[in-house]
Amino acid sequence: MNYSITFQTGPYAGQTYELHKEVILIGRVSDTDIPIEDSSVSSRHAQLRFENGHWHFSDLNSTNGSTLNKIATSAATLSDGDLVGVGNVSFLFHFTASAPPPASVIAADPVKASAPSPATSPESDFATGADELALVEKMRDYTDRIRTEVGKVIIGQREVLDQILMCILANGHALLIGLPGMAKTLTVKTIAQVLNLEFKRVQFTPDLMPGDIIGTDVLETNKATGEKEFRFIKGPIFCNLLLADEINRTPPKTQAALLEAMQEKMVTAGNTTYKLAQPFFVLATQNPVEQEGTYPLPEAQLDRFMFNIWVDYPLPEEEEAVLKATTAGVRAEPQPVLTREELLHLQDVVRKVPVSDHVIKYVTHLVGSTRPGNPHAPQLTKNYISTGAGPRAGQCLILAAKATAILEGRIHVSCADIRRSAPPVLRHRIMTNFAADSEGLSPLDIVKKLLEIVPEPGAEAYPAVLVKAAKPAK
Secondary structure, three states: OEEEEEEOOOOOOOOEEEOOOOEEEEEOOOOOOEEOOOOOOOOOOEEEEEEOOEEEEEEOOOOOOEEEOOEEEOEEEOOOOOEEEEOOEEEEEEEEOOOOOOOOOOOOOOOOOOOOOOOOOHHHHOOOOHHHHHHHHHHHHHHHHHHHHHHOOOOOOHHHHHHHHHHHHOOOOEEEEOOOOOOHHHHHHHHHHHOOOOEEEEEOOOOOOOHHHHEEEEEEEOOOOOOEEEEEEEOOOOOOEEEEEOHHHOOHHHHOHHHHHHHHOEEEEOOEEEEOOOOOEEEEEEOOOOOOOOOOOOHHHHOOOOEEEEOOOOOHHHHHHHHHHHOOOOOOOOOOOOOHHHHHHHHHHHHHOOOOHHHHHHHHHHHHOOOOOOOOOOHHHHHHEEEOOOHHHHHHHHHHHHHHHHHOOOOOOOHHHHHHHHHHHHOOOOEEOHHHHHOOOOHHHHHHHHHHHOOOOOHHHOOHHHOOOOOOEO
């Protein structure tokens, strides 16, 4: 199929643009994919997104709103001949049958040249069997069922749940930060039930020792020989999902006991190394305001956590539902949705999802923009960041974006997936300086500003021989 839009009103009335990019931003500013110089159009007004074989339109909380066939809309799936309005500007969406277009070609743009695209579609690069493709296609339904089952116990916190699922599919670990009473422990326990994982919880305290986590050797008498011998008794770390509750309340020696398990998926006791069962995840919780008697995690250990997930207060209506449900004496029991084998299979599939050079370049630019020593870093970084994110941040961004695609039943990754993953991946990997602290700027504030500042790579980022400017038909 060839997809295009033809403007009916506005500055580009009568002009047609081909749509070959997976995500296209429409707005008034010049760094959008289709900039429209009209006062009724917001700076970033709307988004066109190709997903599951269809184009979807979304209004990005614009000032003047959007319409579909002259009816106000915030989101819709487009059909041939639909009339879409952004502010006072309108265009027709249409498609024609033809040979399949490249998967990630940049949309024709009245201002910018297009970037190159891969010669093959993600489907052709996705070297996997039919059963794996079927599993990915079913994943959207699985995701909805997981949300439903978790929702029997946890009300709201949709973004927290999605980020934990992204982290688990990407085979990473997460740090959950939130005030006491925000149901962090209950959330993790419920997810373990729904994913059919063996769950164990360790309450970290100042007197906790490494052996209390990984296990210890005990001296006992062999009944057959009567000789004394050591036998290793496994600790709670031998499970699928370990909840390290209040990890900052235990000394560094005990915190470090998790490092080998998190990175190598094994533990060493004495001269013997024990492999952990797969899958294995560490979800740690931390109180953001408690300071006295705590041991803040060092930067090296923070970097081991793929995500830093903030568990915020529920919305008023959600809190009302929580109060009703938790004081009535009746609680629904969540049912398993996935098996461990299916989860391991999905982790393999996540690694196989292809990522275009365009997305990888965007991740490189975004992570590089957090480093004050980078000559191409924006002034914001040089003013407020003392230490930027390392290469592991880029790895985590790409894996998280792949997991996002799988959760939505897709096998292609867009820059929008990277932007969605950036806050939990980067917020704990950049260190602010005194200037940022004095102005009340948190790492998350700076990450959000960088997402606005750092554009997707343009034509100049690719070899000139591969770049072919696309001109709109008049």
